[in-house]
Amino acid sequence: DQQVKQNSPSLSVQEGRISILNCDYTNSMFDYFLWYKKYPAEGPTFLISISSIKDKNEDGRFTVFLNKSAKHLSLHIVPSQPGDSAVYFCAASAESSGAGSYQLTFGKGTKLSVIP
Amino acid sequence: NAGVTQTPKFRILKIGQSMTLQCTQDMNHNYMYWYRQDPGMGLKLIYYSVGAGITDKGEVPNGYNVSRSTTEDFPLRLELAAPSQTSVYFCASGRNQPQHFGDGTRLSIL
Numbered sequence: 334d335q336q337v338k339q340n341s342p343s344l345s346v347q348e349g350r351i352s353i354l355n356c357d358y359t360n361s362m363f364d365y366f367l368w369y370k371k372y373p374a375e376g377p378t379f380l381i382s383i384s385s386i387k388d389k390n391e392d393g394r395f396t397v398f399l400n401k402s403a404k405h406l407s408l409h410i411v412p413s414q415p416g417d418s419a420v421y422f423c424a425a426s427a428e429s430s431g432a433g434s435y436q437l438t439f440g441k442g443t444k445l446s447v448i449p
Numbered sequence: 450n451a452g453v454t455q456t457p458k459f460r461i462l463k464i465g466q467s468m469t470l471q472c473t474q475d476m477n478h479n480y481m482y483w484y485r486q487d488p489g490m491g492l493k494l495i496y497y498s499v500g501a502g503i504t505d506k507g508e509v510p511n512g513y514n515v516s517r518s519t520t521e522d523f524p525l526r527l528e529l530a531a532p533s534q535t536s537v538y539f540c541a542s543g544r545n546q547p548q549h550f551g552d553g554t555r556l557s558i559l
Contacts, residue, residue, distance in 0.1 A: 337491070367546060376453070376539050376550030377492070422491060426546065435480065435499070436507055437546060439491030 336360045337425050339440035348449050352410040356423030356440055359404065363425040367437065368397060368408045371420045380421075381408070384428075413447045420444045451475050455540050455551035462530040462558050470525040470554050472540030481523040482547045483507075483515065485536040492539060498523055530558045 338357045346352045356366075364385040369377035383390040383397045383406070390397050396409045410417055421444075424437040456471045474481065479500045484492040494507030498517040512534055514526040523542075527534060538554045541547035 365546070374552065376541070376552050378550070379543075379548040382546070424491075435482075435497050435546065436494050437492075439493070441489060441491045 335440075336363075337423055337438045337440040339421075339423055339443045341443050342441070343444040343446070345446045345448060346413045348415055348447055349412045352408075352413045352417065352445055352447065354408040354410075354421050354423075354443050354445065356406045356408075357404060358406075358425050360425070360427070360438070361404070362427040363438075365426045365428040366397070366399060366406050367424045367426075368395075369422045369424065370417075371422065371442070377422060410445075413445075415447050415449050418445055418447045453540055453542055453549050453551040455538075455554050457554060458552070459555045460557070462527075462556065464530060464532065464558060466530050467526070467528050468530070470527075470538055470540075470556075472523045472525070472551060473521050474523075474540075474542040474549065475521065476542060476549065477520060478542035478544060478549070479520065480543050480545055480547070481517065482541040482543075483513070483523070483525045484539045484541065484547075485509065485534075486539065486553075487536050495525065495538075527556075532558050534558050 367382040368380040371377040399406045420442040422442045423440040453474045482497045483495040486492045493509045496515040498504045535558045541550045
């Protein structure tokens with residue numbers, strides 16, 4: 334049973350436009366969420382995170398929005414650049430649960446292609 | 450700036466063989482992790498460590514062992530390789546959640 338779902342395997346966006354990557358979760362114990370970017374033949378790179386006490390976190394061109402009632406989060410990239418082309422993973426953890434707080438549950442990823 | 454270094458990058462093993470995947474970090478992070486990624490799937494946690502001498506099981510620990518004798522090193526051991534362990538293995542470190550990943554070890558069991 335997938336607790337973190339990224340329902341779009343791929344997304345294509347024109348350079349300069351907004352990219353929106355979506356992530357849904359089912360476990361109500363999740364209270365900390367992260368996004369990672371992965372290029373081929375490399376390890377993932379941490380991008381941005383958000384705690385459940387917030388509904389938005391911004392870092393440069395990257396913004397993550399969290400809708401707790403819908404169990405949904407999204408990553409916005411504005412403006413999109415060709416170098417953003419990569420696979421993006423959403424991950425979640427139950428920080429306040431103590432023992433399981435280091436165990437991230439990952440989605441399957443969304444491949445973003447930014448077209449010049 | 451080495452970050453997290455994994456060796457080897459590629460390896461082919463025969464069923465029943467054993468090997469150790471090496472992982473070293475130079476950022477003095479207490480937390481280290483081993484993940485596996487199967488094709489088309491997200492990463493799954495095998496083992497993690499919150500400091501030297503402390504390790505704990507993740508979601509998919511069967512068939513693997515780890516040790517953490519120093520802050521820098523977190524090797525992953527496969528004792529009896531099985532085809533189901535064919536995967537890409539990532540080591541990561543961080544101040545709590547994983548923030549820095551190695552480039553992975555691609556392992557095939559034939």
